[in-house]
Amino acid sequence: MSSTDPGVPESGAAKPGNPYSDLLLELGRLVGATTAKQVAKGLDITTVGQMLHQFPRRYIARGDLTDLDQLQVDEEATILARVVDLRTRYMQTRKGTISDVVITDNSGRPSSLVISFFNGFKAKQELKPGVLAMFSGKVGSYGGHKVLTNPGYVLLADDELAEHEVEIHASKPVPLYPATAKFPSWKTEHVIKVLLPILDFAMIPDPVPKHIAAREKLMPLAEAYDEIHIPSSMDTWPRARKRFRFQEALALQTALAQKRAEATRLDATSRAAVSGGLLDAFDAQLPYTLTGGQREIGALVATEIAAGHPMHRLLQGEVGSGKTVIALRAMLQVIDAGGQAAFLAPTEVLAAQHLHSISALLGALGAGTLIGGQHATKVTLLTGSMPAAAKKKALLAAASGEAGIVIGTHALLSDIVQFADLGLIVVDEQHRFGVEQRDALRAKALKPPHVLVMTATPIPRTVAMTVFGDLEVSELTELPAGRAPILTHVSPLSEHPGWEPRVWSRTREEIDAGHQVYVVCPKIGEAPDDDDVPPAEGDTRPMAGVLDVVQYLRRVPVLAGTRIEVLHGRLDSADKQGTMAAFARGEIDVLVATTVIEVGVDVHNATLMVILDADRFGISQLHQLRGRVGRGGLKGTCLLVTSLEKDHPSRKRLDAVAATTDGFVLAKQDLEMRREGDILGARQSGGGSGLRMLSVLRDEDLIERARQDATEIISKDPELAFHPALKLEIEMYLTEKNEAFLERG
Structure with missing residues (x-):
């Protein structure tokens, strides 16, 4: 590749022979301020560790060209291809020329891609038919065909014509890194190749405890850094990826285990069941029998909200599986114990529907007052579009404790909303709310409240463990009697x-x-x-x-x-x-x-x-x-x-x-058909999924093992005082984007 490409560190950068082991070092210390500025702007990376963990997305064996049929419109792509044609024409509407370069993947299929360079004098001179090159840019669409416009590119030595030095490396794979419009794959490769000789990997402690690394048969850390970035053959990088995949899973699951452990140390008001109260009266009038799943999960929830630390549970189940009844029984237990429940819904239509269904389930039990001590409570609605008089009445009912159940939309999060004693928050369709909104409601409680999150969108187990990893997960798999297929x-x-x-x-x-x-x-x-x-x-x-x-x-x-x-x-x-x-x-x-x-x-x-x-x-x-x-x-x-x-x-x-009609089967198929970033919430956050190496579908068993390891580690060493390398790995892993990723639960 051309050594004149941007990304080659300047003369002020650190030189080999002066070894470093601090992964938290600012990148500019080792590669120079100018290059570090380019990296920060292009990749949002500022430290040595973050740069080293910018792992290749995939590898191409030299001689293997990119399958052009697999390119997706609107993706930032790095393409290894051979030029088969070059034509230059004058533009009709303004001065200048367009050079159309046609590339192929040598697949034998009629696969080709047109790359257009506007006034591309350099491209016209260099991209002759037969030339091998790497291109980087966003794949577009024009006239029903995939196109690239003004991509970055570098010329590659053709193996057949290569000199001896190139032949030595001909068997080595070409790493392809995540690319952005301003920072193509080969710029990352340049920076990585400068960093590797400078760093003393023997001095970097392994974040994976020795007994776990031995059990998983992980490649030694120092060797893995070399093989992930400059693999010696197509056989070595998979072992390196396995090491960093497990390392990432352990860091992520340990961070989540810490959050779960922190929650158990918080002081919550116990809401123990009261014999002969509202809940018993409700159960006695319920016109149908609860399913086995409803009884089992209901008992678990009852135990957790009776404890002295806050419950954090995700309840997922099919539409109509009976989640609302479980939530209502939990709310009634809290009301029996003198508290209130807030039910947060994403839309006014849904909030009104919940008011109707909960009121119908309660019947006369929903027509009384909490403070009167009767076997009844009041259910009230609070939304943004309510008339001022109705809103004032609802606010007073919540603040005075008259309303045991307050159902509402984002209006519940307003500063003017107060509760007498908020004991339980039920969040419906959690994926529609951000962490700030959830915390705004939590802040209205005297002590940390119990939280029950519900979703009717089935989530594969590994996604639940990763995205909602700070929550305990329960699944309702039975449909109540009367639900027709x-x-x-x-x-x-x-x-x-x-x-x-x-x-x-x-x-x-x-x-x-x-x-x-x-x-x-x-x-x-x-x-x-x-x-x-x-x-x-x-x-x-x-x-x-x-x-x-x-x-x-x-x-x-x-x-x-x-x-x-x-x-x-x-x-x-x-x-x-x-x-x-x-x-x-x-x-x-x-x-x-x-x-x-x-x-x-x-x-x-x-x-x-x-x-x-x-x-x-x-x-x-x-x-x-x-x-x-x-x-x-x-x-x-x-x-x-x-x-x-x-x-x-x-x-x-x-x-x-x-x-x-099995939503969990469909959720898994959905994950297989889509990019994982979409299902993990990248679209909401405007970036990647937050996962570097892990695939929540492919790595299900690995994530399970890492979660068990993390739980055991935190149970014995909650502050990671005896696992400083793992603590450092978590600090590096938890970038601002990944913090938000973890907090979505």
Whole structure:
């Protein structure tokens, strides 16, 4: 590679022969201020340890070119390829030229990629047909083809023409590092190659205890640093990656174990069960028998909120698996013990739905006052759009202790909201809230409150252990009696265009049978930026919009005389709640909606859901949506309508959802089909998943072992006083982004 590339440390940098072992050293001390500034700007890395742990994403054997078919639009890619054509033309609309370089991966398939350089005089001179080069840039799309525009590049010596010195290295793999627009892979490689000879790895203590390293058969640390960055062959880097993968898992799980241990040391108010109280009265009037899972988890929660330290538990289960009953029984136990419960919901529609369902479950038990000592309490609602008088009344009920259960949205987090004695926080759909919001509610308690987090989006066990690692996890896997199975069918209009009328005939059949129907669309309509579900990069197909679809359905002859209404996020809160209430009362036959109905909407008479442009939705979202039907003992049906061709990759998602109703199976498939960063929350944080080497799916057993090791270490050495190297590893690991990653639990 060219030695003139930026990233080669300047003369003021440290020289070999002056060994360093401090991984917390500022990078500029060893590579010079200018290079360190470039690294900080391009990679957000400032220390030697962070730079060393910028591990290659993958390796290419010299002679193996990048599979161009595997490139994804909108990804920052590093491509090893051979130039097969170069053409330069004058631009029509302004002065200058465009040089189009065509590259190939030598796969024998018709795989090629066009790289365009605007006024690329240097590229025109260097990128001749036959040249081997490495390119780095964002993959775009133009005219239905993948393209690169003005990427960075370096020329590589062609092995066949290489001199003796190059031949020595011909068998060594080429490392490809995570790249950004301003810091391609080879710049990272330059900095790493300068650092390695300077550092004395023999002086760096191993963060993995000796007995664990021996059990895992880990490569020695010093050797692993060399082999991960400059592998001697294609056979050595996998062992190095195994070492750092386990090291990362141990650091992450130890940090989480510390958080769990810290929670057990906090002083919480014990909320022990009271015989003959509200909870007993509720159980006596419950019209159905709890499932085995509800009883088991309910007993566990009851024990934990009776303890003197705060409960931190994640309760996950399918839509309709009975999580709300477990939460309500926990709230009643806290009320019996003199405390209050706050129920935090992500939307006003969902908060109102919880108020309705909890009030219905309580019956007369929800019509009394907490301070009166009766076998009853008061349930109140607090949302941002409530009239001033109603809001004032709700605030007073919470502050005085009159309301034992306060259900609300983000309005609960306001500074003006106070509680008499907040003992339990229930968070519904935790992934929709940030740590600041959760802590704002915790701060309203006299002592650290108990916390029960609920999600209806099934999370694979390893994801739960990683993302929610500071919470104990419980899973509800049974559906209560009366829940009918949901039949799901893909309606592929590309193969069967005549099926569309049948979809609406099927809708009419449900209405004529006295039932109700949801029609879900990925966007609202009219405004260009109102997509409820963003389009995929390069996908220019029009999406079904609520406002257009409702007008269309009102003109469909087979639906003549039916009552069709809309529900979407641009409606004001009163209209949304009014429409939902009318649908629940059976006054609307077809509700055309966006994903605003994804969670919490509970209408037992709804038996059919039609999801238009279903390929626009993710697996977990489709699974959540269809859980809205079949909730009243009536058989539910979901039709996934798509215009995509049969062999399109997105059709795999629809086939997966149609094949099973097991949310945990689907969650695992979702993780396999998507980039892990997405499912781990990178999209919300605007960056990577927070994991360097780990794959929560591939490394399930490894993460399990690391979690057990971490728990044992913290039980004996909570402050890591006897594990200083592991403590240092955690300090290096917990960058600002990873701190936020850990805190999402």
